[in-house]
Amino acid sequence: MSTDSNNNQLTSRPHTRLIATQVMYQVVVKQHHLKQAMLATMAHKNITPQDKAWVQNICYQSLRHHQNLSARWKRFTDKPLKDKLVAELLTLSMAQKYHLDTPDHAIVNEAVNTAKKLKKNWATGLINKVLKLALNDQSFTPNSEVETHNHPQWWIDLLKKDWPEQWQQILNANNQKPPLWVRIYDSALQVKGQQHPHLKNAWNLTETQISSSIELKQGQFSVQDSAAQYAAHILKPKTGEKILDACAAPGGKSCHLLELEPNIKLDILEKEPHRLELVKDNLSRLNLKANRLIEGDATQPKTWFQGPKYDKILLDVPCSAAGVVRRNPDIKLLRQPQHIKQLTDLQQNILLQMADLVKTGGQILYATCSVFRSENERQIKKFLQKHPGFQTIQMDIKLAENCLHGQQIITGNNNMDGFYYCLLEKVA
Numbered sequence: 091m092s093t094d095s096n097n098n099q100l101t102s103r104p105h106t107r108l109i110a111t112q113v114m115y116q117v118v119v120k121q122h123h124l125k126q127a128m129l130a131t132m133a134h135k136n137i138t139p140q141d142k143a144w145v146q147n148i149c150y151q152s153l154r155h156h157q158n159l160s161a162r163w164k165r166f167t168d169k170p171l172k173d174k175l176v177a178e179l180l181t182l183s184m185a186q187k188y189h190l191d192t193p194d195h196a197i198v199n200e201a202v203n204t205a206k207k208l209k210k211n212w213a214t215g216l217i218n219k220v221l222k223l224a225l226n227d228q229s230f231t232p233n234s235e236v237e238t239h240n241h242p243q244w245w246i247d248l249l250k251k252d253w254p255e256q257w258q259q260i261l262n263a264n265n266q267k268p269p270l271w272v273r274i275y276d277s278a279l280q281v282k283g284q285q286h287p288h289l290k291n292a293w294n295l296t297e298t299q300i301s302s303s304i305e306l307k308q309g310q311f312s313v314q315d316s317a318a319q320y321a322a323h324i325l326k327p328k329t330g331e332k333i334l335d336a337c338a339a340p341g342g343k344s345c346h347l348l349e350l351e352p353n354i355k356l357d358i359l360e361k362e363p364h365r366l367e368l369v370k371d372n373l374s375r376l377n378l379k380a381n382r383l384i385e386g387d388a389t390q391p392k393t394w395f396q397g398p399k400y401d402k403i404l405l406d407v408p409c410s411a412a413g414v415v416r417r418n419p420d421i422k423l424l425r426q427p428q429h430i431k432q433l434t435d436l437q438q439n440i441l442l443q444m445a446d447l448v449k450t451g452g453q454i455l456y457a458t459c460s461v462f463r464s465e466n467e468r469q470i471k472k473f474l475q476k477h478p479g480f481q482t483i484q485m486d487i488k489l490a491e492n493c494l495h496g497q498q499i500i501t502g503n504n505n506m507d508g509f510y511y512c513l514l515e516k517v518a
């Protein structure tokens with residue numbers, strides 16, 4: 091990751107703006123995921139790490155503030171701009187002004203040159219005129235909640251309903267650059283940085299603090315948000331226990347469980363084969379051993395479950411990722427309300443299937459990186475109605491809100507991602 095000032099020095103490299111415009115088009119118009127769009131657009135191109143960092147930075151910032159930035163230039167077009175590639179070039183240019191501090195004259199020149207490279211010569215006059223007006227406009231005020239908060243209206247409405255007091259904090263946090271949290275294996279290591287107040291292995295560090303620490307250079311850490319680090323501590327793995335991580339990739343929480351207690355029989359389940367490879371890489375990087383690595387579907391346990399039943403199951407289910415938007419700003423443009431319904435159906439199905447796999451007296455930890463109540467406490471409520479043999483166990487996450495069932499870490503609290511946990515015990 092480069093700093094903004096480093097990135098600024100690279101604005102004169104024309105191909106980076108061309109690539110960034112193409113990436114933005116892939117995400118906003120073609121609805122591709124940002125990471126995939128960046129990989130695909132930069133593949134086979136002779137591009138330096140600094141160029142990549144510049145493209146990444148401008149695309150992340152453009153997507154974080156997309157609705158506001160595009161509104162700023164749209165005020166100066168006579169009619170809606172049909173050419174979506176040119177539209178993304180203009181939005182990206184506004185991001186250069188407000189999030190990279192690039193001088194106006196450079197922004198206009200660069201945008202015009204990029205349009206020529208994109209074979210959009212017809213648009214150079216329009217870009218020149220619209221950008222000059224938009225860049226000079228001191229009187230811009232957002233005229234909708236969407237332009238103010240850079241989220242779709244349905245999302246804003248849902249947050250207002252779910253978190254009437256915290257919705258603005260959540261939206262603001264979603265639009266920030268995310269902090270860098272690491273999990274350091276040896277809590278005795280002296281590290282310069284900000285330690286989490288309740289998790290002694292969780293540190294909020296800068297890139298420089300990581301690279302200047304000799305111990306950390308030796309690979310004594312994993313990048314993992316502190317909110318996600320609660321999972322292994324809540325589950326408290328004990329020697330000899332048979333545990334399942336049912337939605338495991340890329341394996342951050344599996345590895346943490348094994349770090350806390352290597353003498354567990356940990357089965358690691360993941361549906362996507364390419365993602366299971368990421369788990370394997372992480373286990374071997376950290377020299378950790380799982381009992382079984384299973385490529386399988388948590389909704390189809392008959393195809394892979396061999397018995398006996400588990401003492402504990404971690405269910406970090408697929409979710410909207412509404413709590414980690416600051417790390418994945420493309421979600422705000424890609425996610426649609428109907429996806430929430432599809433996800434909640436899948437989550438409930440996984441929860442129901444896993445209920446049969448845990449032994450009496452055993453526990454399930456249900457987790458999401460979402461702040462939507464429909465994916466969280468309402469899922470548990472629904473589950474408990476169908477499964478009265480389960481009860482919730484009180485947790486004590488001090489920086490979280492208590493819900494009807496479980497606890498919610500609100501995005502931005504102590505600089506953490508938005509995360510939900512509920513610990514369930516099978517009593518009958």
Ligand SMILES: C[S@@+](CC[C@H](N)C(=O)[O-])C[C@H]1O[C@@H](n2cnc3c(N)ncnc32)[C@H](O)[C@@H]1O
Pocket residue numbers: 318336337338339340341342343344359360361362365386387388389406407408409440
């Ligand atoms: C939120 S991520 C898990 C993150 C992981 N626990 C960690 O800490 O690194 C959810 C994972 O569940 C996987 N998944 C989705 N549907 C699944 C299913 N039906 N069965 C098993 N895994 C599934 C996804 O591919 C994804 O890797």
